[in-house]
Amino acid sequence: MASIDRYIVERNATQVRTAFAGIVKLAKEKGITRVTLIVPKKGGWEHTIVGEFLGAAVAKALTKGQSVALVEGITMVLESPQTFRPTAAQGLLVGVHISTKDMAKLDDAWGAQAILFLPWSDIESQEWKATWHPTTFGQKGPEAPANTLSEPVQDALVRLTESINLGTGLNHPSDKKHAERTFDKLRSEGHSFDPIEVRRWAQRNNWSSNAAADLEAVARRRAN
Numbered sequence: 330m331a332s333i334d335r336y337i338v339e340r341n342a343t344q345v346r347t348a349f350a351g352i353v354k355l356a357k358e359k360g361i362t363r364v365t366l367i368v369p370k371k372g373g374w375e376h377t378i379v380g381e382f383l384g385a386a387v388a389k390a391l392t393k394g395q396s397v398a399l400v401e402g403i404t405m406v407l408e409s410p411q412t413f414r415p416t417a418a419q420g421l422l423v424g425v426h427i428s429t430k431d432m433a434k435l436d437d438a439w440g441a442q443a444i445l446f447l448p449w450s451d452i453e454s455q456e457w458k459a460t461w462h463p464t465t466f467g468q469k470g471p472e473a474p475a476n477t478l479s480e481p482v483q484d485a486l487v488r489l490t491e492s493i494n495l496g497t498g499l500n501h502p503s504d505k506k507h508a509e510r511t512f513d514k515l516r517s518e519g520h521s522f523d524p525i526e527v528r529r530w531a532q533r534n535n536w537s538s539n540a541a542a543d544l545e546a547v548a549r550r551r552a553n
Contacts, residue, residue, distance in 0.1 A: 334359075335463035336445045339454055339470040345382045347467035348423070348447050356403045356421060361442050363420030364405040366391070367435060369427050371409050379425055379447075416440050429453045433538035436461070460529040478530055482522045485511050490534055498540025499547065508544060512551035524548040 336355065338348040352364055366379075374380050375388035383391075390397050391407035399405045410431035415438040422435045426449040435444055446463070448454035451470065457463070458473035478486075489511045493504040515522060528545035532538060 333441050334443045335461045336443065336466055337454065337458060337463045338445070338447050338466045339468055340448055340451065341468050343467065344447055345379055348425075348445065349382070351466035352421065352423060352445065353400055353403070355443055355445070356399070359421075359442055361420045362403055363418070364399055364403060364423060365408055365413075365419055365421070366405060366423050366425055367408050367410060367413050367427060367431070368425045369409065369431075371407060371412075374407070377426075410434055418442075421445065423447070429456050432457060436532065437537050460532055476526060476530070477523055478526050479520060479522075481518070481520050482515055482527075483530065485515055485520075486527065486530055486534070490531075490536070495535055495537075495540065498537060499543045505543075505547065508547045509551060512548055516551065522548060522552065524552055 336351065338344050338351060355361065356364060368374050368377070368379070371392055375385065375392055380388035380392075387397050391405070394407075396404045396406045410427060413434055415434075417440040419438060419440040419442070421443045422438060422441045423445045424432045424435050425447045429448075432446055432453075435441065438444075445466075446454075446457055448457065454470055455473055458470075462473065489508060492507060493499070494501065497504070499505040499508055512522070524545045527548040528541045531541035531544050536544065
Protein backbone atom coordinates (compact mmCIF):
# COMPACT_ATOMS: atom_id res chain seq x y z
CA MET A 330 0.00 0.00 0.00
CA ALA A 331 1.40 3.36 -1.06
CA SER A 332 0.40 5.30 2.07
CA ILE A 333 2.64 3.18 4.32
CA ASP A 334 6.01 4.72 5.20
CA ARG A 335 8.93 2.66 3.93
CA TYR A 336 12.55 2.46 5.02
CA ILE A 337 15.68 0.64 3.90
CA VAL A 338 19.04 -0.30 5.41
CA GLU A 339 21.58 -0.97 2.70
CA ARG A 340 23.77 -4.06 2.67
CA ASN A 341 27.01 -3.29 4.55
CA ALA A 342 29.02 -4.44 7.57
CA THR A 343 26.78 -2.61 10.06
CA GLN A 344 23.45 -3.34 8.36
CA VAL A 345 21.92 -5.43 11.15
CA ARG A 346 23.00 -3.14 13.98
CA THR A 347 21.78 -0.07 12.09
CA ALA A 348 18.49 -1.80 11.32
CA PHE A 349 17.65 -2.64 14.91
CA ALA A 350 18.53 0.86 16.07
CA GLY A 351 16.15 2.10 13.38
CA ILE A 352 13.47 -0.39 14.39
CA VAL A 353 13.46 0.84 17.99
CA LYS A 354 13.49 4.48 16.87
CA LEU A 355 10.61 3.95 14.43
CA ALA A 356 8.52 2.00 16.91
CA LYS A 357 8.87 4.68 19.56
CA GLU A 358 8.18 7.57 17.18
CA LYS A 359 5.12 5.94 15.60
CA GLY A 360 3.72 4.28 18.71
CA ILE A 361 4.25 0.82 17.22
CA THR A 362 4.02 -2.04 19.70
CA ARG A 363 4.56 -5.02 17.40
CA VAL A 364 7.47 -5.83 15.10
CA THR A 365 7.31 -8.75 12.66
CA LEU A 366 10.56 -10.05 11.20
CA ILE A 367 10.10 -11.87 7.90
CA VAL A 368 13.11 -14.06 7.04
CA PRO A 369 13.71 -16.44 4.08
CA LYS A 370 12.99 -19.51 6.21
CA LYS A 371 12.68 -20.27 9.90
CA GLY A 372 14.68 -23.49 9.88
CA GLY A 373 18.24 -22.74 10.97
CA TRP A 374 17.50 -19.03 11.17
CA GLU A 375 19.08 -18.75 14.62
CA HIS A 376 22.47 -19.33 12.97
CA THR A 377 22.17 -16.39 10.55
CA ILE A 378 23.84 -13.06 11.21
CA VAL A 379 20.55 -11.60 12.44
CA GLY A 380 19.86 -14.56 14.72
CA GLU A 381 23.36 -14.36 16.14
CA PHE A 382 22.99 -10.60 16.65
CA LEU A 383 19.84 -11.12 18.72
CA GLY A 384 21.41 -13.91 20.76
CA ALA A 385 20.72 -17.62 21.10
CA ALA A 386 17.88 -17.36 23.62
CA VAL A 387 15.92 -14.73 21.69
CA ALA A 388 16.50 -16.41 18.33
CA LYS A 389 15.41 -19.79 19.68
CA ALA A 390 12.22 -18.35 21.17
CA LEU A 391 11.36 -16.58 17.91
CA THR A 392 11.98 -19.74 15.89
CA LYS A 393 9.57 -21.61 18.16
CA GLY A 394 6.84 -19.09 17.36
CA GLN A 395 7.06 -17.18 20.63
CA SER A 396 6.97 -13.39 20.88
CA VAL A 397 9.87 -11.67 22.60
CA ALA A 398 10.31 -8.21 24.10
CA LEU A 399 12.50 -6.05 21.90
CA VAL A 400 12.43 -3.20 24.39
CA GLU A 401 9.81 -2.28 26.96
CA GLY A 402 6.41 -2.05 25.30
CA ILE A 403 7.51 -3.50 21.95
CA THR A 404 7.19 -7.19 21.10
CA MET A 405 8.73 -9.01 18.17
CA VAL A 406 7.67 -12.15 16.29
CA LEU A 407 9.17 -14.16 13.44
CA GLU A 408 7.59 -15.20 10.14
CA SER A 409 8.74 -16.46 6.76
CA PRO A 410 7.25 -15.59 3.34
CA GLN A 411 5.45 -18.95 3.49
CA THR A 412 3.81 -18.28 6.87
CA PHE A 413 3.22 -14.52 6.63
CA ARG A 414 -0.40 -13.44 6.26
CA PRO A 415 -1.61 -9.82 6.17
CA THR A 416 -3.79 -8.97 9.17
CA ALA A 417 -4.90 -5.86 11.00
CA ALA A 418 -2.49 -4.01 13.30
CA GLN A 419 0.67 -5.77 12.15
CA GLY A 420 2.83 -2.87 13.25
CA LEU A 421 6.30 -2.68 11.70
CA LEU A 422 7.11 -5.29 9.05
CA VAL A 423 10.81 -6.00 8.57
CA GLY A 424 11.90 -7.96 5.50
CA VAL A 425 15.29 -9.47 6.33
CA HIS A 426 17.37 -10.71 3.38
CA ILE A 427 14.30 -11.84 1.45
CA SER A 428 13.77 -11.36 -2.29
CA THR A 429 11.89 -8.43 -3.78
CA LYS A 430 9.28 -10.98 -4.88
CA ASP A 431 8.73 -11.92 -1.24
CA MET A 432 8.89 -8.25 -0.21
CA ALA A 433 5.85 -7.74 -2.44
CA LYS A 434 3.82 -9.70 0.12
CA LEU A 435 4.82 -7.16 2.74
CA ASP A 436 4.17 -4.25 0.40
CA ASP A 437 0.62 -5.53 -0.11
CA ALA A 438 -0.02 -5.83 3.65
CA TRP A 439 -2.85 -3.45 4.47
CA GLY A 440 -2.36 -3.73 8.24
CA ALA A 441 1.24 -2.51 8.36
CA GLN A 442 2.13 0.77 10.08
CA ALA A 443 5.58 0.88 8.44
CA ILE A 444 7.82 -1.38 6.34
CA LEU A 445 11.60 -1.81 6.56
CA PHE A 446 13.75 -3.75 4.08
CA LEU A 447 17.20 -5.22 4.65
CA PRO A 448 18.23 -6.28 1.14
CA TRP A 449 20.78 -9.03 0.59
CA SER A 450 22.01 -7.71 -2.76
CA ASP A 451 22.46 -4.36 -4.47
CA ILE A 452 20.17 -5.47 -7.30
CA GLU A 453 17.26 -6.07 -4.91
CA SER A 454 18.05 -2.82 -3.13
CA GLN A 455 17.91 -0.82 -6.36
CA GLU A 456 14.68 -2.45 -7.51
CA TRP A 457 12.86 -1.79 -4.24
CA LYS A 458 14.18 1.77 -4.02
CA ALA A 459 13.14 2.48 -7.60
CA THR A 460 9.60 1.42 -6.76
CA TRP A 461 9.10 2.96 -3.33
CA HIS A 462 11.75 5.68 -2.83
CA PRO A 463 12.12 4.75 0.85
CA THR A 464 13.91 6.64 3.61
CA THR A 465 17.40 5.25 4.23
CA PHE A 466 18.71 4.44 7.69
CA GLY A 467 22.50 4.59 7.92
CA GLN A 468 24.87 4.50 4.97
CA LYS A 469 23.25 5.38 1.64
CA GLY A 470 23.80 3.32 -1.49
CA PRO A 471 23.53 4.44 -5.13
CA GLU A 472 20.54 6.60 -5.97
CA ALA A 473 17.58 4.77 -7.48
CA PRO A 474 16.73 5.67 -11.08
CA ALA A 475 14.17 8.43 -11.44
CA ASN A 476 10.67 7.83 -12.74
CA THR A 477 10.74 8.23 -16.52
CA LEU A 478 7.01 8.18 -17.24
CA SER A 479 5.82 11.37 -18.91
CA GLU A 480 2.93 13.38 -17.51
CA PRO A 481 0.49 12.26 -20.26
CA VAL A 482 1.32 8.61 -19.52
CA GLN A 483 0.84 9.09 -15.79
CA ASP A 484 -2.43 10.95 -16.37
CA ALA A 485 -3.66 8.03 -18.49
CA LEU A 486 -2.69 5.58 -15.75
CA VAL A 487 -4.58 7.65 -13.19
CA ARG A 488 -7.72 7.50 -15.35
CA LEU A 489 -7.28 3.75 -15.81
CA THR A 490 -6.84 3.26 -12.07
CA GLU A 491 -10.01 5.21 -11.36
CA SER A 492 -11.98 3.20 -13.93
CA ILE A 493 -11.24 -0.40 -12.98
CA ASN A 494 -11.89 -2.56 -9.93
CA LEU A 495 -8.57 -2.57 -8.07
CA GLY A 496 -9.82 -5.43 -5.95
CA THR A 497 -9.59 -7.74 -8.95
CA GLY A 498 -7.01 -5.87 -11.01
CA LEU A 499 -7.10 -6.96 -14.64
CA ASN A 500 -8.77 -10.31 -13.98
CA HIS A 501 -12.03 -9.08 -15.48
CA PRO A 502 -11.89 -9.09 -19.31
CA SER A 503 -13.39 -5.61 -19.59
CA ASP A 504 -10.74 -4.13 -17.29
CA LYS A 505 -7.98 -5.83 -19.25
CA LYS A 506 -9.44 -4.46 -22.49
CA HIS A 507 -9.54 -1.01 -20.92
CA ALA A 508 -5.83 -1.29 -20.09
CA GLU A 509 -5.03 -2.41 -23.64
CA ARG A 510 -6.95 0.52 -25.09
CA THR A 511 -5.14 2.89 -22.74
CA PHE A 512 -1.70 1.84 -23.98
CA ASP A 513 -2.82 1.68 -27.62
CA LYS A 514 -4.10 5.26 -27.37
CA LEU A 515 -0.85 6.43 -25.78
CA ARG A 516 1.18 4.88 -28.57
CA SER A 517 -1.08 6.33 -31.26
CA GLU A 518 -0.49 9.77 -29.71
CA GLY A 519 3.27 9.25 -29.82
CA HIS A 520 3.87 8.62 -26.12
CA SER A 521 6.42 6.00 -25.08
CA PHE A 522 6.43 4.12 -21.77
CA ASP A 523 8.70 1.70 -19.96
CA PRO A 524 6.64 -1.35 -18.86
CA ILE A 525 8.76 -1.72 -15.71
CA GLU A 526 8.07 1.90 -14.77
CA VAL A 527 4.38 1.28 -15.43
CA ARG A 528 4.44 -1.57 -12.92
CA ARG A 529 6.29 0.51 -10.34
CA TRP A 530 3.83 3.37 -10.78
CA ALA A 531 0.92 0.98 -10.29
CA GLN A 532 2.41 -0.44 -7.09
CA ARG A 533 2.78 3.07 -5.70
CA ASN A 534 -0.81 3.85 -6.62
CA ASN A 535 -2.71 1.14 -4.77
CA TRP A 536 -2.50 -1.71 -7.26
CA SER A 537 -1.59 -5.02 -5.65
CA SER A 538 1.79 -6.42 -6.67
CA ASN A 539 0.15 -9.15 -8.78
CA ALA A 540 -2.18 -6.71 -10.50
CA ALA A 541 0.73 -4.34 -11.17
CA ALA A 542 2.68 -7.21 -12.73
CA ASP A 543 -0.32 -7.96 -14.97
CA LEU A 544 -0.41 -4.31 -16.02
CA GLU A 545 3.30 -4.46 -16.83
CA ALA A 546 2.66 -7.49 -19.04
CA VAL A 547 -0.08 -5.66 -20.94
CA ALA A 548 2.14 -2.60 -21.34
CA ARG A 549 4.99 -4.77 -22.63
CA ARG A 550 2.78 -6.38 -25.29
CA ARG A 551 1.35 -3.03 -26.41
CA ALA A 552 4.79 -1.36 -26.46
CA ASN A 553 6.11 -3.79 -29.09
